[in-house]
Amino acid sequence: MIYIAADSHGTEDIFKLVEFFDLESQRKSLSKEDYVIICGDVGAVFDLGEQDRRTCEILSSLPVTVLYVDGNHENFNYLEDYDIERWHGGNVHFIRDDIIHLMRGQVFEIEGKTFFTFGGAHSQDLYDRRENVSWWPQEIPNKYEMKEGLMNLDKYDGQIDYIITHTAPYEVLAELGMDIADEEEEFVRYLEDIRNGISFKRWFFGHLHMDEDLDEYTCLYDRVIELEKNVWEI
Structure with a gap:
């Protein structure tokens, strides 16, 4: 089984995952062969x-393997020190072993399905942050x-x-009423080109701290959903 979530922010918002999987594991038999x-x-x-130790302990305590794309609130200097390995x-x-960062621009084959992953986004609160302390240009x-x-x-x-992805294509952000900063315009237009150039079932993203469904796009924050259950249509 594969689940999709967003924006756990270290230990700040992680307990939505804990609470969800506490309930889900009572209903279903889950293992590290399943994923969020x-x-x-x-x-x-x-x-x-x-x-980091506490965050990883909580993530590892989940009954599933954790996969994630990077957002904008990650320490990219430290993340880039990890060895690059091939997986799926x-x-x-x-x-x-059970917490895996899915790098940018990759395609993964998991449970017979293909996933294109692309992390990164612009920090709207950039000017309240310190470079290489609480903000990294690699975002x-x-x-x-x-x-x-x-x-x-x-x-x-x-x-x-x-x-x-973490953020969304240009026109999806515009449709959701988001202001698009100059720093991110090239990237979200790149995502817009991908949106218009390929065929896909559904596009999941976070970053906006809202739960919203728009055509083939789902923004997640508090929700954790099971893939292919079509919960966005209920």
């Missing part, structure tokens, strides 16, 4: 200290990551089951 994919801002790699067809960082993807994403999509002839 978190759409960014996990904060499992942030200070390499007590905060794409590049990953193993934070723990915005670079041209090499974006090029790699297109190359990997080409291998699948533009046919992907699900897309997992």
Whole structure:
């Protein structure tokens, strides 16, 4: 089984996952062969200290394996120190055996489904943060990551089951009433080009701290959903 969630922010918002899987494990037999994919801002790699240890302990205590794309509130300097490994067809960082960072522009094959992953987003509170302390310029993807994403999509002839990002394409953000900062415009327009250039079942993202369904797009914050259950149509 595969579940989708977003924005657990270290220990700040992590207990929505704990509470959900406490209930879900009472109804279903879950194991580390099942997954939850978190759409960014996990904060499992942030200070390499007590905060990270506690966050990872809680994530590891879940009855499923945790997969995640990076958001904007991650320590990219520390994250980039992890070895790059291959897993289910794409590049990953193993934070723990059961906590896996899905890198940008990758395609993964999990339970017979394909997932295109692309983390990163702009911090709206950037000017209240300190560079390399609470904010990192790598939050915005670079041209090499974006090029790699297109190359990997080409291998699948533009046919992907699900897309997992932290932020959303340009027009989806506009439809949801979001202001688009100059710093992020190139990246969200890149996502817009992907949106218009490939076929997919559904696109999941977080970042906006809301739960909203819009056509084939689902923004998550408090909700944790089971993939392919079509809960957005209920």
